[in-house]
């Protein structure tokens with residue numbers, strides 16, 4: 001098989017660059033120690049030969065971020081980490097949860113909170129993580145708004161962002177019912193009723209959420225399915241699209257950052 | 271933005287990008303540091319604040335006041351501010367929907383090439399005003415915890431009608447106070463003025479059957495109370511029917 005062309009080396013800063021091999025080491029066939037060292041690289045090479053993923057990896061990791069990028073630009077990825085934390089803690093909660101309005105739901109949450117090892121800790125992380133994620137998503141949106149980052153060519157990324165915002169609020173609304181305590185129950189009844197007062201689609205939306213015209217046995221399982229399958233799936237997919245566009249278009253430079261025209265001539269240096 | 275402005279932007283941007291640093295490791299290090307801070311905050315909040323669980327959901331009492339998660343308070347407050355029933359639909363879903371549509375379409379009506387916040391005064395001032403309004407509504411929502419007791423002067427008609435009427439009145443007052451009605455209604459000086467109407471003189475407006483019908487089959491967002499035990503239900507109706 002012909003050798004695949006070598007991709008150019010990534011522009012790593014000097015301390016991270018691999019030192020050149022010492023004399024006598026790994027020239028051609030080495031001893032078992034060298035082979036063991038090379039095993040990881042060989043596995044990566046094997047996968048890459050069949051997928052060509054390393055090109056995509058380099059495109060993603062070694063693209064340049066414009067001059068002047070500051071800490072405000074970490075708010076988007078901070079939102080993503082909050083989402084990942086919600087996903088992981090949510091999986092652990094789902095291992096115990098039973099969407100049974102007759103008492104099973106409340107019992108299962110009581111069991112997690114009081115009896116399961118670290119149960120209250122994981123539930124607390126999920127509960128407070130939702131507040132943290134909502135705060136971060138608003139901060140991130142504020143950053144892109146005040147920096148004018150929604151303008152050409154990033155309009156589509158803003159639109160996807162608004163859908164992410166709506167989905168995040170839906171997560172928090174549907175999750176609130178699941179513990180099925182007094183607060184969850186009554187707040188959700190009022191919340192669904194509020195939806196019902198909306199023009200045109202309002203009544204249909206609240207009927208859909210309740211699973212009928214009454215708040216009944218199917219309501220809880222419906223909220224559960226929306227909260228842990230429908231919306232998180234859509235969120236994950238749209239976050240993927242959002243990040244793809246970020247990598248493709250690049251993040252904006254801060255609005256007051258000036259391009260130094262003359263340095264065009266020095267492009268060879270970069 | 272016209273074609274010339276678009277090309278100018280792309281040209282300036284490519285220069286700035288060429289002068290920047292690679293995403294890995296520079297941006298990754300910052301993002302990673304931020305991720306550690308976020309996780310530390312979540313873990314600390316979980317350890318310090320815990321995860322409480324109220325008493326079990328019970329359709330036959332509303333000892334827990336309907337209160338959404340704090341970041342929905344501002345929506346609930348919009349309800350409190352907009353009173354006339356004909357406008358309720360507009361306030362609850364209409365205003366938020368309109369805001370979401372405006373937010374969604376933002377890049378399509380704000381088409382100027384300017385990006386510096388201080389040179390787009392309309393956008394910047396609107397943004398700050400929206401943030402201030404949401405912060406204010408969230409704060410007043412947080413401050414509006416309903417009381418669980420009612421302190422009003424007993425009407426003279428009840429006092430003169432004898433002790434049976436008086437005990438009926440007192441029993442009903444207690445149930446109403448505990449049933450979360452004051453989250454949305456005002457009785458005398460007690461409770462919140464909205465989203466529901468003031469009930470101080472409800473009996474003058476609505477006959478006894480009307481009150482009972484409202485409790486069974488209310489207009490949204492008021493929850494239905496038809497699952498209350500009959501004794502409590504009649505106590506509420508008796509009490510309200512005396513509020514002339």
Ligand code: HEM
Pocket residue numbers: 072073074075076077079080083137140141144149150154157158159160161162164165168239242243246250251252253
């Ligand atoms: C689940 C929620 C979200 C996640 C995980 C997320 C993630 C990200 C990340 C990692 C970036 C890269 C730059 C940065 O971190 O600032 C970004 C950029 C961007 N986001 Fe989001 N985002 C979310 C929600 C939103 C929302 C609600 C909006 C606005 C309505 C939005 C609009 C944008 C825009 C316009 C950019 C481009 C910014 C630039 O190039 O400077 N995103 N997002």
